[in-house]
Amino acid sequence: MHIEINYKSGKPAYLQIVEQVQISAASGTLRSGDQLPSIRDLAEQLRINRNTVARAYTELDHLGVTATRHGLGVFIADFANQLSTAARKQLAQEAIDAAIVQARHLDISDEEFMRIAEASLISFNKRRGESK
Amino acid sequence: MNDSKQTDPSLTSAIQNVPALAVEVHDLHCAYGKTEAVRGLNLRVPGGRCYGLFGRNGAGKSTTIKCLLNLLRPQSGDIKVFGLSPQKDDVAVKSRVGYVPEHVSFHPWMTVARVLRYHSAFRLHWNHDLQSQLTACFDLDPKKRVDAMSKGMRSQLALICAVCHEPDLLLLDEPTSGLDPIIRREFLQTVIGAYMDSAPGQKTVLVSTHLIAEWEGLIDEFTIVEKGRARITMQTDKAREHCRRIHARWPGTVPDLPAELGYREPDETEGAARLLTTKYTPEQEDNLRALGAETVEVEPLTLEEIFVATSAMPNEQEGRREL
Secondary structure, eight states: OOOOOOTTSSSOHHHHHHHHHHHHHHHTSSOTTOBOOOHHHHHHHHTOOHHHHHHHHHHHHHHTSEEEETTTEEEEOOHHHHSOHHHHHHHHHHHHHHHHHHHHHTTOOHHHHHHHHHHHHHHHHHHHHHHO | OTGGGSOOHHHHHTTOSOOOEEEEEEEEEEEETTEEEEEEEEEEEETTOEEEEEEOTTSSHHHHHHHHTTSSOOSEEEEEETTBOTTTTHHHHHTTEEEEOSSOOOOTTOBHHHHHHHHHHTOSOOOHHHHHHHHHHTTOOTTOBGGGSOHHHHHHHHHHHHHTTOOSEEEEESTTTTSOHHHHHHIIIIIIHHHHHTSTTTOEEEEEESOHHHHTTTOSEEEEEETTEEEEEEEHHHHHHHOEEEEEEOSSSOOOOOGGGOEEOSSOOTTEEEEEESSOOTHHHHHHHHTTOSEEEEEEOOHHHHHHHHHTSOOOSOSOOOO
16 A cells, blocks of 8 residues: 655645545555554654554544454455445545636636546546456 | 444544643743843643644754753743643653753763663663664664764764653654754654654654754644744644645736735735735635636645744734644
8 A cells, every 4th residue: 555645735644644545445456354554654654643643544444444453453444335325425526626626726627627537537447447 | 343343542542632731831931141042932732742843043942941851940931841840840850751952962981881871770760672672773882982973873872861761751852953864764763653652642752843844744733933932833734734825916916915815925026926824715715816816826835834934924923823
């Protein structure tokens, strides 16, 4: 699992971990039952505070993306079952809203935005097909 | 499935939001002769956190840390370390604190092994495993004399002395400034990690530094100290979310902008304004567009950029500002 913290992104570090794990889980890079690194290992790997990793893991548990098995570690939960349709839609909605805001800032027209989104969807599905 | 949803208790304790205060400083004044180094500083360091004291040289960081250790006697103000007064309960406070000073000095004729034995003799508790682990990790030769060691090696030795009695509070005064980049990495990853991991949620680090980029990922909360006062206090997460530089451009000249949009940074070009805000919301962009801005770009800032940018701001809001 590759996680990268970008201090210039304007996002809290714990949230960046949460989002990257969520994306990995949704894209199939992480599968249900996969184990995440221990708090200590991830903190050392990313050169961040263990409090930050602990907060990210608690949040992931709370969102149902992971399940912490006491004494064993943190595992990717059965993703589809854990997140209700509404919750999943809301997550997607937030990400799409952020992309729209970004596109507006960059002066990208709605038509251009839709073209980019479509192309991304196609290439994403293609990649996912290959990884399966 | 049920028990798998339970959260590891050590995991929750590490992130609880209301830990007891490790350090509480109120209206501290400390002067060297006629020079006032600290002028009404307030500071609250929650337990279990890695707390940054950022400031330029001469801002009063080292003086504050020395007051916490009763190495300097302040003219006035209240200091509590774990609820105790460093002056009245000198031994009780010092027994729970590890300290790495800015300028490390040992007896020059002592060897590494001798320094460690000497320091451990002052302590009721000493973790010998941790000592060997860190000595090996820094590649320090126990037989080497202090006067034959480099500045960096002495800092490493000082750090080992500070953490091996497993203090509840680790005070680091510009700890990485004399170290090369490889050792700095080692220092930050291994030592701070191992120290904070030894009792998750209970070990506190207070570090003074101006090498903020080095500490970017480790700091939970920070105070920017300027001219002996706390200028800005923020949680790192909140700072990342709410500190922004907004670049706005107008077709003609820049209109008068209301102060709540942020501090207007100087040296702007014709028709452009750079606004610095610690309370960013997307509405600010809309407000700027409503004022006729043609383009509005929002730039998130790193901790170091926040430090540099805020030190240029006029100091009309003194004291503690919380977000």
